[in-house]
Amino acid sequence: MDIKNMKNYLYWLFCQFELITCSYLMEPWEKVLFYTFNITMLFMVLYTAYIYVPTHISMAFQFCLHLFGNQHENAVSIVK
C-alpha cells in the first residue's frame, strides 16, 4: 500500500514539474529534446560537484584551521 501511495505521489510530483516547465504542452519529440538537455545538464553539474566539492571543502577547512591556529598562538603569547 505504501509503495502504491509513494508511486502516486511521485507521479503527482512529476506532473507538477511538467506543468511548471510547460513540458505538458510539448509534443513528444520536443519532450525528448527537453528532458535530454535537462538530464545532461543535471548529470554534468552532479559530476562536477562529485569531483571538485571534496577538494574545495578540505581547502576551506584548512584555511579556517590556519586562521584559528594563528589566533590561538597570539592568545597564548598575550597570556604569557
Add this chain to the structure above:
Amino acid sequence: VNHIVHNGGLYKRPFNEAFEETPMLVAVLTYLGYGVLTLFGYLRDFMRQWKIEKCQNATEREEQKDFVPLYQDFENFYTRNLYMRIRDSWNRPICSVPGAKVDMMERVSHDYNWTFTYTGRVIKGVINMGSYNYLGFAQKAGTCQKAAAKVLSQYGAGVCSTRQEMGNLDKHEELEKLVARFLGVESAMTYGMGFATNSMNIPALVGKGCLILSDELNHASLVLGARLSGATIRIFKHNNMQSLEKLLKDAIVHGQPRTRRPWKKILILVEGIYSMEGSIVRLPEVIALKKKYKSYLYLDEAHSIGALGPRGRGVVDYFGLNPEDVDVMMGTFTKSFGAAGGYIGGKKELIDYLRICSHSAVYATSMSPPVVEQIITSVKCIMGEDGATVGKARVQQLAENTRYFRRRLKEMGFIIYGNEDSPIVPLMLYMPAKIGAFGREMLKRNIGVVVVGFPATPIIESRARFCLSATHTKEMLDRTLKEVDEVGDLLQLKYSRHRLVPLLDRPFDETTYEETED
C-alpha cells in the same frame, strides 16, 4: 485591510475590493515557463523556415516575401507557438441554448490543435460557467420567447434600413421609453450592436480640442471610440481616484498642450464592472470629482446593468446615487437581458442630438424586432411590471450566488480578484501550462469554464473567469466548487497567503470576516 474606505462619507455600504499580489516564486516560475516555450517557439520557427517541418499557419506568398513582413511581430509569434498548443479550450462549439447547463460537441485533434475533427458525440449537461447570463434570460421557453415569436410573425426578422431612413419602428420607440424609465433618465436611444454603440457615439460627442480621461483597463470598444474621435486621450490607473484627480488638476491648470487654451470638454470614460478584473468602479468618488472639476462622465454599464443593485438597475442603483449625475449612461443588452444591442441614456437634449449626429443612427441598420421584444419583455420582468416576482427573485438570487461562490473560493485558498459583489470571478492561474490544463480538466469533469491569457490580460496574470448566473442552483454551485477544489489540488493552484477563517454555517448573510495571516 479590506474595510478601510477612503472618503468614507460618500459610500453607504462597505466597498470590499482586493487584488492580491502575485507571489514571487510563482512569478519567477511563470517567466521560466514562458522562457522555455519561447525557446521552443524559436526552434519551431527555425524548422518551419528551413522546411524541416510543414508550415500550417498563415504566411506571405512567395511573391510578397520582399514586402513588409506581416507575421513577424510578437503577437503572431505568440499565436503560432503558444496559443496553438492550448487552443482546444476556446471556440468550443455548443449545440443547445447556453443557459445554466449547455451541450457541447466533442472534438479531438490529431495534429496538436491545428485541425479538429468531431467524434459525433455530444457532451450533455455541462455546467456553464462562461456565459454572461447574469439573470438567466438565455432561455428557449418562457414569456420572453413567446412574445418574441409573436413579434417575429408580425414584423418579420429584418428591418433593412437605418434609424433615420425607414428603420424606425414603433417597437423601437416603445423600447426607448421603457429603457429611459428603467434607468431613471429623461430619454434613451438604442442601437443594434453593443460594440458599435461605444465606437460610433464617442466620436459624435467629443472631437479635436477635447480631453478624454480613460481608465487603464477599458474595453476595446471604448478605446476605439476614443481614438476615432480625434480627442487627446490620457490614461489614469485602474480605479485609482488619486491618479484621476491629478490628471484633472493638470488638465485644468495647463490646458491644451501647445496653445495652453482651456479644453473644450473633459470626458471621463469608466466602466461599471470591468470584465477581466471583476472590479466595480468607485462611482461616488468619480461623481464627486466630476462635479468639482466640471467635467463629463461616460459610464459603460455593459456588465453591471441588471447584475448589480437591489433593483437590478446597475451600478448607480448599487451605490444609491442619482442617475442624473451621470451625463451619459451607456449599456448593452447582450449580457443580462439575453438579447443584442446597446443603449445610451441621458438628458433629452443629448439624446436628440445623438439621434441626428450619431454615426450608428445614420449608417447602421436598426435593431431587429424580435430582439426588441425580447428586451422589452425582460426589462418588464426585472422591473416587476408583468405582475410576477420572477425578476426580483432572480436579482436577489444572483447576489446570493455571488457572495456564496466568492466566499467559498477564497476559503479554499485561491487568489480571486475583484469586488465582493461582482458576479464575475477571476481565479488566478499564472502559469501557461496550467491555463490549458485547467480548461481540459474542468471539461473532463463536465464543467465549462473560460480561461484567459495574453493578450487579454498581462502576460503573467492569466486567469480562469467564472460568470455566475441567477439560474445556477446551489447544487450546481456546490458541484462546481467541489470540482474546482479537486482541480486546484491536482494542479497546485491555491496560491493565496491570506487564510480566511471559515464562517459557521450561516446561509447568505452580510457578515464581516476575520482575516488571519498564514
